[in-house]
Amino acid sequence: xxxxxxxxVKDYVPPIQxxxxxxxxxxxxRVGGTDLIDLFDTPHNRQITWDHMLRQTSDWEGTxxxxxxxxxxxxxxxxxxxxxxxxxxTSTNKTTRA
Numbered sequence: 001x002x003x004x005x006x007x008x009v010k011d012y013v014p015p016i017q018x019x020x021x022x023x024x025x026x027x028x029x030r031v032g033g034t035d036l037i038d039l040f041d042t043p044h045n046r047q048i049t050w051d052h053m054l055r056q057t058s059d060w061e062g063t064x065x066x067x068x069x070x071x072x073x074x075x076x077x078x079x080x081x082x083x084x085x086x087x088x089x090t091s092t093n094k095t096t097r098a
Contacts, residue, residue, distance in 0.1 A: 005051040010040035052088040
């Protein structure tokens with residue numbers, strides 16, 4: 001359970017293991033590579049609190065379930081990926097999602 005909504009999400013959410021059902025993708029260049037994705041292990045995402053997520057003001061960046069955070073944005077993906085990130089909790093943009 002969440003102890004405080006001002007706690008950072010990174011302290012609660014463990015890395016997730018990538019599922020790859022295709023053995024052909026398990027080639028030698030993957031040896032030593034990680035099969036874990038830490039959704040909150042970027043300088044920006046480490047600052048995100050539960051309060052930011054609940055108010056949808058986190059400006060979270062990354063890929064989840066194989067879809068990048070910009071996949072459902074109406075803007076051009078090139079522009080979305082190059083845009084400045086808002087400090088978590090400061091965005092009032094209604095298209096910003098957790």
